[in-house]
Amino acid sequence: MPAAPDRSAVAVVAYYFARFDKGAIQRLGYSTWREAYADVSAKLDVKGSYVKNRRDGFDPLFAWRRGWWQRPLSTSEAHIHGLLADVDEEALRTLVARLLDGPDAPEVRLLDNLLINAPAESKPRQLQTTNQRSITGAVAENLFIELHSAGRSSFTGSLIDRRQHGDGYDFLLQNDGHPDQYIELKGTAGQSGGVSFTPKEWRVAQSVGIRYWLVIISSVHDEPSLQVINNPAASLQPRQHFYTVIQTSWQVPATQLATIPSHL
Template identity: 35%
Template sequence: MSDRQRLLTVAFYLAKFNDEAVRNLGYVNFREAFNELGAKLDYSPNSVKNRRDDFDPLFGHRAGWHQIELSKSNLEIVEAFDHLSEEALRAIVFDLLDESSSKQGVLLADIVQGRQAPSYTTRGVTGKKAEAFFINWFQDHFPQDNLIDTRDFGCGYDFGVIGSNEVYEVKGLSGIDGGVLFTDKEWKVAAELQDEYHLVLVKDCFGEEPTVEIYSNPHEKFSPKKQVSTTININWGISVSEFNELDKE
């Protein structure tokens, strides 16, 4: 793993888990964390802070650099680590900060090195902003209808409509141009529902006047390219000796 990838991984951990991350790394506050981590990573404290700020819009603790699209290298870190628990990612961070622990760095390099980042904006950067804007937009344009929020249900779309089969999947762009990413589940449901499935594209999410474009039956209209990515999974193993020792007590 390169020095920059180590920096980005640590910065991502700080952005995602915020004050909890600072405490669990053993620091009193972010200032101390930036100073100490910068020294360990051979970067300036401001570099650690700025790279944390890159990831901040994903998690809402701070505004961060929300005006800027995540870079390819930043997207690789998000894709590799976003699914991990605090404890699991903390363990990786400690390994990366430990100069004597090179094995973990080699493993992470195998996962992260050379992966192609897509040319879309990640959901976390603009997704929440786009969804909030769409809710208000929908109420203004369809006052007779009521949305059903299904974002946490894993349905393959973000919103349904009471008394209707119409569903909406909302994607956001920080600018006026860009592509979007569908999960395999979303694309499968789009194929099943056809004309009842609507892709809502909210452009210029952080601008003064975002715009909304709606594409019905996106599975029929578009021909996306499949993207396969590798993720890191952490398992926690309890050895038989530990069980035996506990049984002796």
């Protein structure tokens, strides 16, 4: 039990309750709101009424909530909604479950920094990292197009660019008489490095199975090399991470990639 009430964690749990209503408590294994409030209050060291009030504070956001819908959102409630609005139900439920597991979860520290005392320089540093990854990924994608045009991509068939469609993969590979194949490109600046999947990329990888291919191009700015992994959802075991924006991805460490043979 936390030494002091963890109000940032309560706020996220309350937001999840408000946004997904009865479905939220059912997916977390509770039978009634009373049971949910009692368990959350015990784990986060606050009164059950406080959890309920925090949930009701988000009423103006959701049509199915009829409580305090006429009261304007507070600054903190609007901030939380802005951070979590694009996080899907499964990912948000995972975050809530980890927050309820105990005060030592790294996500608790993340929220403390994010909602209470985030340093002013954290956002620029994160934006710099994100931009660098985007640049590396774009270079890898263009390299793959060049390699495929030259017949050196390890694939045959027509390559359809789907990068701007947000489909959960970068390229569709089509061959007459064969099922479509889905190709996701990742790039690393050095010879080793982990990769990240967005929630949608990982869901599509899980859904299409052996028709999904992960292509990793290492050392994109120097001497590029390819690693091709078929059905990554079956051969990789990433852990879901949450970030301070709040975004989530499935991360695969470099040590795990090194153990997977390339299907060249």
